[in-house]
Amino acid sequence: MEQMKNNASRCTLIGDIVGSRGSVDRADLHRAVEAALRQVDDAVPSLTGLRVTVGDEFQGSYATLGEALDAGLRVRLALLPDVDTRIGVGRGSVTTLDPERGIEDGPGWWAARAAVEAAEEAAAKPATRHLRTALRVDASEDDSAVDAVNAALLCRDHLVGSCSERSIRLLRGLMEPHTTQGDLATLEGISPSAVSQRVRADGLGAVLAAHDLLRALP
Numbered sequence: 001m002e003q004m005k006n007n008a009s010r011c012t013l014i015g016d017i018v019g020s021r022g023s024v025d026r027a028d029l030h031r032a033v034e035a036a037l038r039q040v041d042d043a044v045p046s047l048t049g050l051r052v053t054v055g056d057e058f059q060g061s062y063a064t065l066g067e068a069l070d071a072g073l074r075v076r077l078a079l080l081p082d083v084d085t086r087i088g089v090g091r092g093s094v095t096t097l098d099p100e101r102g103i104e105d106g107p108g109w110w111a112a113r114a115a116v117e118a119a120e121e122a123a124a125k126p127a128t129r130h131l132r133t134a135l136r137v138d139a140s141e142d143d144s145a146v147d148a149v150n151a152a153l154l155c156r157d158h159l160v161g162s163c164s165e166r167s168i169r170l171l172r173g174l175m176e177p178h179t180t181q182g183d184l185a186t187l188e189g190i191s192p193s194a195v196s197q198r199v200r201a202d203g204l205g206a207v208l209a210a211h212d213l214l215r216a217l218p
Contacts, residue, residue: 011068036078070215088115092138107138130161
């Protein structure tokens with residue numbers, strides 16, 4: 001085995017598929033996830049490649065928290081409404097045990113694992129059933145903003161989880177640069193005013209504003 005590589009503090013993203021065992025066609029699900037990961041990795045390049053690791057899980061590493069949260073939301077929107085994902089982000093150092101197979105370990109990896117588990121646990125409670133994203137940091141990292149970030153993610157995910165299929169498509173479109181509400185109105189076959197109403201009524205504007213603030217985090 002090649003010598004293990006130590007990576008300085010960074011943000012590790014671990015994601016999994018919600019309810020994947022109930023999928024009728026798991027091969028088709030796997031192809032959809034891989035396509036979404038390629039699309040997101042082009043938009044928000046990761047340090048190690050956003051990739052399927054084992055089973056229904058995927059993983060990527062990012063230099064900043066903002067990039068990891070940006071990628072996580074994009075993956076979710078790329079797969080909704082047919083497939084939902086759960087995202088855990090952990091900050092801390094990571095050791096690459098096997099570069100070829102992408103096997104990693106270390107405080108940052110375990111923090112991301114804990115974040116996935118925290119999101120799953122919260123989603124089992126009625127009041128926080130829409131939560132799909134959580135952040136944890138290694139004990140050696142500054143954790144002063146963790147609670148604030150998780151509070152923002154809780155509110156953002158509630159809005160996303162409450163969206164109709166059309167609103168999900170609109171939100172996905174509005175996250176792309178140079179896409180206007182007029183463009184989306186044409187694609188949806190509705191009026192620009194109808195798009196504007198949905199942006200206001202379904203909180204899409206709030207999701208986008210929160211996303212802009214979160215993805216700017218260092």
